[in-house]
Amino acid sequence: MVNFLTLPPIIFNANSLKTQTRNEINSIIMKHIASLLLIFTASAFSLFSQTNNLILFTENGEKFQVVLNGILQNTNPETNVRLTQLPAPNYKCRVIFADTKLGQLDFNVYFQESSEELTMSVKQNKKGEYVSRYVSSIPIASAPPAPANQKIIVYTTVAPEVETVTTTVSHSTTTTQTGSASSGDNVNIHMGVNMNEAGADINIQAGGMNMDDNLVESSTITTTTTHTVTSTTKGPLVVTPAGVDDVKEYHGNIGCPNPMDIADFQMMKQAIQSKDFESTRLSIAKQVLQENCLLAGQVNEILSLFDFENTKLEFAKYAYAYTYDTGNYFKVHEAFEFESSVEELNNYINTKN
Template sequence: MKYLASMILGLFLVLSTYGQKSDLIVFSESGELFHLTINGIQKTDSAQSNVKIKNLNQPRYSVKIEFKDKSKGVIDKNVFLKPGMVSVYAIKMKNNGRYVMRWHSESSLTGMPVGEEKVTSFQTEPDITEPAHREGEVKTGFRRIDNAQRIDKSVEKTEVKHSAQSYNGQFVANGTMCSSPSMNAKEFMDFKYNLEEENMFKREDAIENAFDHQCFLAEQIAALLKLEYSTVDNMRIARLGYRSTFNTEDYMVVVNTFDSKSKRESLLTFLQSTGSTADVPEPTYSEPQEPTHYQMPGYTGAIGCDWPASDQEYSSIISTIENQSFSDTKLNTAKQFATSKCLTVDQVKGLMNQFSFEDTKLEFAKFAYEHTYDIDNYFKLNNAFSFESSISELQEYIQNK
């Protein structure tokens, strides 16, 4: 009888949690007025500096911010909400003058954040319903982690438990709280770009915050480690990231991002100590062989071509272009060089900087993509553009390749 009562109570708790709705608050730190659109539906009749949307019933929404002052640009962002919680996002201006929307805080619906009295309320009519999966789009994953389940801030004490966990009534293997990855290719590229723009001493916090709110693929965790920021502890990120990984059976791709044998063995030991079901056999090491293509230090992503142009060849083409007077001639010369020589992303960016016009930069960036060695680093070209629309157009071009 006690067993039956426990089962009924557990089922009630799962269903009640799943049925809870959530609220979203968006505010501008400096008081900029904006219109807010959710899943293509504008929710503000007039421009506001603080907006609250109530009774949202999905874990993920597409949010668009359009400033009353058109010169401030447009922000497109996917937000992730927890059932029964108020999620607060802040609009702020970065040092480069670009506006971004960042996660700020969250609280229970029964305990509102400080400053809520300044927020204008808007009721959804009716509650927005988004398809669970659109054709061509990665299904959104959402994980709930309470304080008792959080990974300890100290890497030495990090511990992953692998008993079966419940996610919205479904059991998820490996002890992770991910039912599916949260980011498609474009969203992950945007995330990496935001990290590039982040204060160098806050990047590790930004990555950890993302682990708390989203689910990643092992390949995406590996891509984060390949960025090799000097202020980020890659071993700590590799350990913390395991809990936030959907396909943990492929976590060897993360292990292999480390060049040091001792670091690979350290991470393998950590994974094995968790009782992981990931495919982490003891690695075997062999004598290095002559590479068949150029190997960029720290880069293990996709390769678009084998051997990038040498520094001497690159300096020569830059000098040639600088001595030319017409934009079309410069562009054609750069294309000829890219066709005959493999480039790195840094070399592509350097050539783009030889052009004065935005459309010329964009045209060359598109052309050079198929002639670039480290194509997974292509997001680094974003800050070579002056307009957000150029970045979006380039990303769309890459996704359609």
């Protein structure tokens, strides 16, 4: 048994205990702060290093090229492409059809999440106009393998060189020569007939046949001259921003003068995007329009900032009176998911004209 009375006394130093406790607490706090900073840094790096994929395809198999932010991505036209490693949250996209009669289609692409694979289709609506349509969106980790007919393209900010085009032109010259020649055969025939009372005396002398057989000869000479022209186009394909050529080339009805320049328009989009609520976004968009004028293509970009079909339709109706090129207002049709919304908008416009 331990005799507690014989144990030496334990002396506590309060100041030493406080100092030791404080140091331990500070050490623990610093360790937690370091861990949090490490986690935050890793998360931030992961967030900004994550990229997205974009799949574009035509429903009827039309071949096309893709331009993202003014840079051509695929030299050879395809019917189905998967663009990978897209670092930005949104892009201005242009689809250029291989069949020049079909023209081109401009639209905006927005990624709602990071590491997202967005699929969009290009199709014709009931009016025969080409439009882009949302199909699906899934995490890249869950994306299925690429089908055999899909061309995988890694996003680039440097346009690929356009293939060398060699043109061969041939010119043919035909020359015909005509001449005559003699066969050289001379045949002379002399025939004499003498008849007397005693009988008939026939004398035939064949000294040769004198005949000039003139033969005609002709020859044809064909000369072919070939010229080869080779041309190679290099450098990026640049898409002119809305607001430059759109004004110069437009000659239709004008709804308002002096459309908003590109810099101010970008500020307008940022102001709208900064709000979380749909109603607030709509309110800001209408407020800005009260003192400004937009192009039809810019109205289409604003519509893409709204999530709901009803909001898009409301703003499209409101913005028509503040659109410079009202004759191009069909461009906003691609922002709608349902054909009924397009029809309602057109009916509204008809009441204003």
